[in-house]
Amino acid sequence: MKKNYFEKLGVELPNLGFGCMRFPIKDNKINFEESKELIHHAMRNGLNYFDTAYPYHEGESENFLGKVLPDFPRESYFLSTKLPIWKIENEGDAEKYFNEQLIKLNVDYFDFYHLHAMNEERIKIMEKFNLYDFVAKKKAEGKIKHIGFSFHDTNEVLQRLISAYDWDFVQLQINYWDYAENDAKKAYEIVEKHNIPCFVMEPVRGGFLASFAPQAEKHMKDFAPDQSLASWALRWVASLPNVAVVLSGMSNQIQLNDNLNTFNDFKPITKEELTIIDEVIEDLRKIKPVPCTGCRYCMDCSFGVDIPNVFEIYNDYKKSENKDIAKKSYFLFTEEKYRAHNCQKCLDCLPKCPQGINIPEELQKIDIEFSNFK
Numbered sequence: 582m583k584k585n586y587f588e589k590l591g592v593e594l595p596n597l598g599f600g601c602m603r604f605p606i607k608d609n610k611i612n613f614e615e616s617k618e619l620i621h622h623a624m625r626n627g628l629n630y631f632d633t634a635y636p637y638h639e640g641e642s643e644n645f646l647g648k649v650l651p652d653f654p655r656e657s658y659f660l661s662t663k664l665p666i667w668k669i670e671n672e673g674d675a676e677k678y679f680n681e682q683l684i685k686l687n688v689d690y691f692d693f694y695h696l697h698a699m700n701e702e703r704i705k706i707m708e709k710f711n712l713y714d715f716v717a718k719k720k721a722e723g724k725i726k727h728i729g730f731s732f733h734d735t736n737e738v739l740q741r742l743i744s745a746y747d748w749d750f751v752q753l754q755i756n757y758w759d760y761a762e763n764d765a766k767k768a769y770e771i772v773e774k775h776n777i778p779c780f781v782m783e784p785v786r787g788g789f790l791a792s793f794a795p796q797a798e799k800h801m802k803d804f805a806p807d808q809s810l811a812s813w814a815l816r817w818v819a820s821l822p823n824v825a826v827v828l829s830g831m832s833n834q835i836q837l838n839d840n841l842n843t844f845n846d847f848k849p850i851t852k853e854e855l856t857i858i859d860e861v862i863e864d865l866r867k868i869k870p871v872p873c874t875g876c877r878y879c880m881d882c883s884f885g886v887d888i889p890n891v892f893e894i895y896n897d898y899k900k901s902e903n904k905d906i907a908k909k910s911y912f913l914f915t916e917e918k919y920r921a922h923n924c925q926k927c928l929d930c931l932p933k934c935p936q937g938i939n940i941p942e943e944l945q946k947i948d949i950e951f952s953n954f955k
Contacts, residue, residue: 582627583847598630602637603830635665647687663697700734752780778825797864887919921948
């Protein structure tokens, strides 16, 4: 297993970490035996970093790990979890949830402890209840080895949060698509400039970078027929010099073995491969069946449809041709009242669209196509 040493952390970490929010499911719960075998297989192959959080698997992930990880000596693995800041409403709540997590995970300390999914609003909660002082106190007591945060907000907010406190690590969403298309490059550079090790979540962007439409996939498959598309994404992000751990939420042995093969015989991404990734990105940009720019001039819809969001999910589906991701994005993460079927063809949106999109017609087409997924 490729490992990294960062002086700021003082420990050698496996470059691949096991994200514990996508275990295999049986009867709407974690499939205990199958998931246990994934953990054991990971440990046998040098993958000994496990990242969970209070809400993962509706609270079941921490309990599951608390039953399985004691099969191994505590010093043989790294355990990371997160404080559920949104649940902090009173003085003493942080202590309550922290102690609950220690019990659920069946440990005396956490190697890495995050303030979870920080953004502008959660910074206010952190400051109101002195949560940085709380985790710093736990670190001084030896119950936390390293303190940091995971992040979901603008780079301006990231810069402010990093500058105001002393952090051991920061966890960001970094992948080659967000690096090129969104603000991930700037976020990475902010963390690197402050000499803080970067832990990476969503390196395959929730599966988006694991399967493409044929014309985009062809670039990678022609160059390396035996390499999975996911391995390209993992190698790309792991080749960034300030990346300490790359988290992957593995749901089965095939995914686990593919990721282990990538990191057990790790080869940094080459200049030629970077050119191929650029070609893939360019082809993915061209796949935009609905030419929506997300300007939101069409909003608000009188009948509640979140038109730009529906179009974005549909365009992403056409790029990846991954029905599982589209189903989750549309039927799980998009409330029913915002979906395409609510369109009543009132036509109010048509004159508002700078791109001249026939919005009702496109929404009807998307509704029919996505309904077939169910």
